[in-house]
Amino acid sequence: MPDRLRDDMREARRSSRMVWASFAREAGFGEAYLRNVENGNRSVTEQVAAAYDRVLDTGGRFVSALASPSRCTPGATWNPSETMAALTELVKGSSVDRRGFLSAGAALSVSAGSWASALAGDGEHERVRDQPDGRTLVAHIDDRLAHLRRLDDELGSGEVYQLARGELSLIVRLITSGNYDTSTRTHLHSMASEAARQVAWAAFDQGRPGIAQRFFDGALRASAEGNDRISGAYALSFAAIQCYSTPGQAGQAVSLLETACDQVKRNATPRMRAMLAARTARALSVTGDRKECARQLLVARQALDHGPHEDDPKTLYWVDHGEIEMIAGSAALRLGDPAEALRRFEAGLAASYRGDEEYPRSHAIYLARAAEAHLAMHDLDASVETARHAARCLGVVDSARSATELSGLREKLAVHTAHSGVREFLQDG
Structure with missing residues (x-):
């Protein structure tokens, strides 16, 4: 890896005026490890470059340089x-x-x-x-x-x-x-x-x-x-x-x-801002940033409260309060809060989320996650019932992503075959 990339990363970090301990904590790596990266004793991995981009708000500059150092000039x-x-x-x-x-x-x-x-x-x-x-x-x-x-x-x-x-x-x-x-x-x-x-x-x-x-x-x-x-x-x-x-x-x-x-x-119209905020929240839930995830979900809900706009892009027909709550449920589950996940999924359905009729592919995914949340709450009956609902949605859908989500749920249920409902669901395929 060219020394120039390391130098640029070091200079950007210093310019941020963040102390090492704070920077390493935000980046999600050990301070000694990052010092070795900058000094050339460890490789600049994609994950490290992405962490520097995220913490220093560089717009993907370091990942870009790492991906194609010979031709990708910021x-x-x-x-x-x-x-x-x-x-x-x-x-x-x-x-x-x-x-x-x-x-x-x-x-x-x-x-x-x-x-x-x-x-x-x-x-x-x-x-x-x-x-x-x-x-x-x-x-x-x-x-x-x-x-x-x-x-x-x-x-x-x-x-x-x-x-x-x-x-x-x-x-x-x-x-x-x-x-x-x-x-x-x-x-x-x-x-x-x-x-x-x-x-x-x-x-x-x-x-x-x-x-x-x-x-x-x-x-x-x-x-x-x-x-x-x-x-x-x-x-x-x-x-x-x-x-x-x-x-x-x-x-x-x-x-x-x-x-x-x-x-x-x-x-951007309010609906566009809501969509981007909700998807940002979902990404943040995967990084583990609970506080910022919650803030972005609040931004999404407040934006939708402004109602439709005459300039809303036609592509955003699916963005409504029901969808936002389904995303919020997915985020809560990822953050390890199954009870909140179920509350959000229920709120989505209460907001007239039209999953069965109009969005069976997405609904199959959300239902599989709801079933996982029920499982985490030790409610096997509800988990199996929700899993069966997900399978019915998937029955009319050609989606490897949805099928993978349901397969993952089946694997989690497989350790509970002593429960007759679980056993029958797994046997049904």
Whole structure:
């Protein structure tokens, strides 16, 4: 590892004026260990770089440098030709997932930093000659992307992956044709961002993190080219789920969400702020930061109390008090408070969370967690009943992520086979 990275990390820590003991405690590592890292006696790992980024609020700078020291320069920007080349390669490239969870997470931090730098640029884009507008065509594509979002909610990601990839291919072809006016082309870039996000999310949901990372990167590139901060922040909020679902990467998830919040702070609606705050809380629950997690959940609830806004992005139809409480329940369970988790899950249902009808994939996950909370409270009857409900939701869903959640619950229940209900549930498969 180049000495320059260590020097930069040391300089940033010193500039923060944090004493060693406080810094090490916030970073989650021993003081002696971090001193050895800075002195070159220990390697700079991805987890250490992410801790420095998080505590020093560097926007992922050190993880970016670690992931690709030869070519990732903090502040480097993308340009239109590179963006179109990247998007074209995505739709024509291989579907082989060559990245592991850890390398994909580091690359996401690189993409987030580049996205923020691109948006901070002078805003000049390639000029497009005046052409007839394509509003009707754009409306049709918007409708199809909205349909795919609902399809993902109700049936899972299995079919959505290929369908969204097809939509992205069409949008890229329309952009490169040069047949539309500037306004339409800008809108096409925003839709390319959403289509790439859908592909990325479907890939992650199917257990393919490397493919997900590449399409999340494409979503950020397209949003920067269209100067659409909202679509990029939305993509980052899903990339954050990939990170906090990967061991050792919750700190990166927090950094991604901080980048998203920073870029939309001037134009985010209350609903957008609520979504970002709730997902930040969930990431913080994985890091173990109970106090800040609670604060972010309060921010989310208060933002939603402002009600809907005429400028709410169409993609945020699912953000309501029920969803926020389900996220709060997941966070409480992760923080080791099953009683609070059950209270939050119950509050979500009381807020008319439409899981069974509209969001069975997500509901299967939340129900599996509720069943785990009942198990932690030694209520096997309630745990089995809730687990059966989760299995019914999963029965109509193609989602490796949801299936993994339920499999984990089955493993926890397996030590209680003396209970007839548990035994029957496990035998039913």
